[in-house]
Amino acid sequence: MARPASVLNGDGLSVQELREALAQTQHALAAAQRQLCEQAQIFQAMEGLACAGYWWRHAGAQAMAAQCSPGLCHIAGLPVQESLSFGQDGCGILPEDLPAFLAARERMDGTELECRWRRPDGQVRWLRMQVRSLGGVDGNPVELGVVLDVTDEHLATSQLREQLGFIQRIASRIPGFIYQYRIHPDGTASLPYVSDAVHDLMGLRPDIKNELSALQQQVHPQDMDMLRSAIDQSACDLHPWQREYRVLSDDGSVRWHMTSAVPQAEADGGLLLHGYTIDITKRKQTEQEIERLAFYDALTGLPNRRLLLERLQHAMSVCLRHQRHGALLFIDLDNFKDLNDTLGHDVGDLLLTQVAARLVQTVREVDTVARFGGDEFVVMLDGLSSGLAQAVVEAEFVADKLLAALNIPYALAGQPHYSTPSIGIALFGQERHSVDELLKRADLAMYQAKAAGRNTQRFFDPAMQAALLARASLEADLRQGLAGNELFVHYQPVVDARGRVQGAEALARWRHPVRGFISPAEFIPLAEQTGLILPLGRHILQVACAQLVRWARDPQAAHLSLAVNVSARQFRQPGFVAEVLQTLQASGANPRRLKIELTESMLLGDLECTIERMGQLKRHGVGFALDDFGTGYSSLSYLKRLPLDQVKIDQSFVRDVLTDPNDAAIVRTILALAQSLDLAVVAEGVETTGQLGFLRLHGCEQFQGYLFGRPGSAEDMDVLLHA
Numbered sequence: 001m002a003r004p005a006s007v008l009n010g011d012g013l014s015v016q017e018l019r020e021a022l023a024q025t026q027h028a029l030a031a032a033q034r035q036l037c038e039q040a041q042i043f044q045a046m047e048g049l050a051c052a053g054y055w056w057r058h059a060g061a062q063a064m065a066a067q068c069s070p071g072l073c074h075i076a077g078l079p080v081q082e083s084l085s086f087g088q089d090g091c092g093i094l095p096e097d098l099p100a101f102l103a104a105r106e107r108m109d110g111t112e113l114e115c116r117w118r119r120p121d122g123q124v125r126w127l128r129m130q131v132r133s134l135g136g137v138d139g140n141p142v143e144l145g146v147v148l149d150v151t152d153e154h155l156a157t158s159q160l161r162e163q164l165g166f167i168q169r170i171a172s173r174i175p176g177f178i179y180q181y182r183i184h185p186d187g188t189a190s191l192p193y194v195s196d197a198v199h200d201l202m203g204l205r206p207d208i209k210n211e212l213s214a215l216q217q218q219v220h221p222q223d224m225d226m227l228r229s230a231i232d233q234s235a236c237d238l239h240p241w242q243r244e245y246r247v248l249s250d251d252g253s254v255r256w257h258m259t260s261a262v263p264q265a266e267a268d269g270g271l272l273l274h275g276y277t278i279d280i281t282k283r284k285q286t287e288q289e290i291e292r293l294a295f296y297d298a299l300t301g302l303p304n305r306r307l308l309l310e311r312l313q314h315a316m317s318v319c320l321r322h323q324r325h326g327a328l329l330f331i332d333l334d335n336f337k338d339l340n341d342t343l344g345h346d347v348g349d350l351l352l353t354q355v356a357a358r359l360v361q362t363v364r365e366v367d368t369v370a371r372f373g374g375d376e377f378v379v380m381l382d383g384l385s386s387g388l389a390q391a392v393v394e395a396e397f398v399a400d401k402l403l404a405a406l407n408i409p410y411a412l413a414g415q416p417h418y419s420t421p422s423i424g425i426a427l428f429g430q431e432r433h434s435v436d437e438l439l440k441r442a443d444l445a446m447y448q449a450k451a452a453g454r455n456t457q458r459f460f461d462p463a464m465q466a467a468l469l470a471r472a473s474l475e476a477d478l479r480q481g482l483a484g485n486e487l488f489v490h491y492q493p494v495v496d497a498r499g500r501v502q503g504a505e506a507l508a509r510w511r512h513p514v515r516g517f518i519s520p521a522e523f524i525p526l527a528e529q530t531g532l533i534l535p536l537g538r539h540i541l542q543v544a545c546a547q548l549v550r551w552a553r554d555p556q557a558a559h560l561s562l563a564v565n566v567s568a569r570q571f572r573q574p575g576f577v578a579e580v581l582q583t584l585q586a587s588g589a590n591p592r593r594l595k596i597e598l599t600e601s602m603l604l605g606d607l608e609c610t611i612e613r614m615g616q617l618k619r620h621g622v623g624f625a626l627d628d629f630g631t632g633y634s635s636l637s638y639l640k641r642l643p644l645d646q647v648k649i650d651q652s653f654v655r656d657v658l659t660d661p662n663d664a665a666i667v668r669t670i671l672a673l674a675q676s677l678d679l680a681v682v683a684e685g686v687e688t689t690g691q692l693g694f695l696r697l698h699g700c701e702q703f704q705g706y707l708f709g710r711p712g713s714a715e716d717m718d719v720l721l722h723a
């Protein structure tokens, strides 16, 4: 059946059907709207989360009005609204950034740009946007701008920039450079940061900065491994560390750096070191200078005594541990003092430096050559054979080489000079000795070499050691003896040609509580070496003056003169003249009865000073005799200048005067010489009438010897005088 036309539309659908279709469409529309609304909400939430927004505008639409997303309104600080003006006026874009924005809108090519936006409340936000054109649905193009609020990013960047600026300002003020050194998980390394001062410190070209290899090339090759192992170690223990290393400059000079770093483990398994490096060259130089002054001799540059002792201590323990031998060679230059006295200290220094150079050239680099003091050098030989005999041969070989090297003439101030050494050798390594003990041994051996005629070498001998110990104990005894009045004086008469006593010589005597009488030939040299001669000489002089006073009261003895031996050391001490005069005055002795006997060794020193002192005493009436005449170095010119009264012919000439024509000739010459210089002569050691006859025949007028009396007590002298 056909439907009525009133209920049919043009498509032939009934109204009912149309209603249903409409309801369906409305339902679908409502669903689409809900969906759209939901999507808009999601989109809005996304915008909020991403701090993003957008705007769009139909190209043909009115000037600057644009539709804005709620996100953009939020960013811009505006209430949610549909349109926003991007024109010159009313736009929040800061005027300085507006031209860039307008240009981007012109281009519409999606280029990213950043500009600042001032919100109505005055707050400024950074916006990053892209503007591009899209084809619209109705064929009209649409301008679309996507906007991101990047204010926080900008804030963080500017904070970072500030921090970096701060670091750089600090870095430019510290005397060095700071760096970050990264070790990547694959083991490679890089320098993420290094401050500008690296150029000055490492001597790098300005265009090279973060190139690790360029930096490493400047480090002294010998120090590279040490630095690497410090880095490796810190990668393991993550402890801060500090190292000193050398840097090679282009001009070949070496500078010292100190670097200090704090390690930090990175999330990727790598390591980041934060560090700084400073130049410590000055400090190092000062340290080296301090060390040089403390451990090296200023004149020769050789290790000094202190450094030698340190090395010796070390070498001795190493030798002992490894059962090897070492040797200590103690070298003393023969007659160096004469050179110093005659040509001056400058020339002496010149010789010392040349000797030092020769010693260094002669031994191996591992051996130590040290200046021990004055003209003494010590060579320490390390690592000699373990067999004693072989070690002796090796040490002797080196000593011979040193002797030969030091025997070659020297050129001193344009003049050739001959100098020789005496070398004492002590081996070490077999027994445990102290360093002092070893040095003493070598020193002793050196004296042995001197005693053997100089310019030679000697090994330490235990017998020598025993003699040394005996000497040390004798010294202690002598010191005690002096304090305990064990020393006294004997007198030996001096007679004239008719045998009448004219005077006497005072001779020191020592009665040792255990050893009995000890000869002055033994204790006087010891007293001279130890300085005990000064109190001893003072004592003898006092006793002699007291004896002169006693004789002065005795008519039989009042004419006697008394000769007192004075050693060189005693005579040279500054207060000697005053002491003699004071002793004479205190005792009341007649200075004209006192005779001082000097030995020829006195003439080796400062002759002018000797003459001056003798003159001072002579002016007070004290007489002078030259003892042991003929045995020493007296030259005629010296003899003439000394204010002497008497010479004493040494007993060694008198002893054989009848049998040895040489001695006879010497005695005759001395007598003739003394006569021509108007000096009295005393012949010493006259034991026989034959000797007396010869001496008298040739004009000698005074005699001393066993023939007339042995040295004896004051009482013995009295007996002789009153016989």
Ligand SMILES: Nc1nc2c(ncn2[C@@H]2O[C@@H]3COP(=O)(O)O[C@H]4[C@@H](O)[C@H](n5cnc6c(=O)[nH]c(N)nc65)O[C@@H]4COP(=O)(O)O[C@H]3[C@H]2O)c(=O)[nH]1
Binding pocket: 492, 506, 507, 508, 509, 519, 520, 521, 524, 537, 540, 564, 565, 566, 567, 627, 628, 651, 684, 685, 686, 687, 704, 705, 706, 707, 711
């Ligand atoms: N064989 C032999 N010897 C004779 C004869 N007549 C004397 N003598 C010894 O010869 C030495 C002479 O003394 P001197 O040459 O001054 O030599 C002295 C002197 O240089 C030194 N001396 C002694 N007393 C002192 C002193 O008080 N001070 C200093 N500085 N030296 C002294 O010690 C040296 C040795 O003294 P002494 O042993 O007393 O030895 C003395 C004496 O005893 C003789 O006919 N035959």
